[in-house]
Amino acid sequence: MKEYMLKLYITGQTPRSERAIANLRRICEEELEGRYDLQIIDVLERPQLAENEKIMATPTLIRVLPPPLRRIIGDLSDKDQVLVGLAIQSLPKPPDRISSAGTVE
């Protein structure tokens, strides 16, 4: 089993859903290459799963593993927020980002 298990809930094949899927795939490839499983669930097709998970808004990304459960709501266009949500330490950053973000990291 992979270290990260992610579930992305979407509602139908809307532009927003497509955007969320694309954003997530890119972030995962950049940050978690080979370390994750991703499942995409369309709420329109599997409403009972949305009920079980109490999904209200879509897109919603759930980090099932590692525990604890974490949720990220939105089309995942803000990568920093996604990383915060998934609690992933970003790998080496380009120099200009370090200067703008300060020396906290």
Next chain:
Amino acid sequence: MTIEKLKTNIRGFDILSDGGLPKNRTTLISGTAGSGKTILAAQFIIMGIEHSGDPGIFVTFEESPEDIRTNMKGFGWAIDSWENENKWLFVDGSPELGEDTVLSGSYDLGALLARIEYAAKKIGARRVVMDSLGAIFNRFNNREMIRHELFRISSALKRMNVTSLMTAERTEEYGDIARYGVEEFVADNVVILRNVLEEEKRRRTIEILKFRGTNHQKGETPFTIIPDEGLVIVPLYYMELKQRAANIRITSGNGGLDKMCGGGFFRDSVLLVSGATGTGKTLMVTEFMAGGALNGDRSLLLAFEESRDQLFRNASGWGYDFEDMEKKGLLKVVCVYPESAGLEDHFIRMREAVEKYQPNRLAIDSLSALERVSTMKLFREFIIGMTSFIKQKEITGLFTSTTPNLLGGSSVTEAHISTITDSIILLRYVEMFGEMHRGLTILKMRGSMHDKAICEFTIDNTGMHIGKPFRNIGGILEGRPTHIPSSEMERIDKLFQE
């Protein structure tokens, strides 16, 4: 186009709303914390299940389904058993405690809509409630998006022929319709629940603020929340005045009084008997019931001042046997401690007692006791409601009212309700030459000739005896009796002689 209504079967609501909630529309219920929104919402679904077998969906954004199941048990509502029968289904949108949520980019509430649609299809729901919108606004913090999504949900429900309620919070009893300022725009109809402090008493009211394109009653109507039933609305003005002024006369139980009234009371009338303590009001009530029993009339006595034992003892002291009347099924005495409940609750119980016993005669002894537990405005509404209620049932009503002063004077009760009752009988003490006498007069009797004199009466172990009019005495009603010299009387008498 007329808008069809869905009968809610919530007591009083269908009268207030002129037939129920607009069918297949969304109605917003807005109220402050503790105003009864969730109870009303749950009751809306339950009444659908119980009365028409219509399944319902409860979408909760605030409390967990488990909390709602527990809280509603107090009303005798076993939600879990309806869940097992697929009549009730929760859509759980309550927040998951201790779970981190992060926002990243744009989103909508499409999943919520999908879940509601799925649930509604699953059990064939006809009614949906969403409780409460404030919790979503609080959680997602994007008013425009939420407003748009709620609108989408309410349109979807309309398409599915589902009638829905959404609840929302308000911060003030008389202010904006709801906290976030946009809730009212997603619903066709708005109902406000209030829980106001008025003259140091809590008073719950419900008001239909708007029903788009259809009728409803205007203004605030009192309601109460009682165990085993939930919200009960007390519409006070609902009677279509079908009151046929019947010309049938019935006995007052006292021959002398019948004569003064021109042959007895009218059957469909409400009479008020006013007098100071000890003037004979309860006696008049007793004779009214006993007189009924002689003719086979069933009487219901709602007593707020004396205990059952006292009443029975008094009656036998005047020569009337209440026990015997009860045995024959011609009398029922219900004693209630006025402070035991608010006036709305009393009204409901009184109506229930009347519905159950189906009396021909009803006496309330006394209204003044009820007045103590109420505000003026509500009391007046209550009298109107009670009066129209018993008139519709063709019951004769005899209400008593206690005046605060021994001599003369009118009570507050009287001033409030004298225009509502058909007849008013005054009982007064009259001080004459160092002795207390009792006097009786009929102040008004709608639709009938009656004796205008102030007659003296006495009370003994066979009841009330009406005697001759007071002569040579004036100022009785003001409580300042003065002796009029006989020379003056003669002079007046002479005026009418040739």
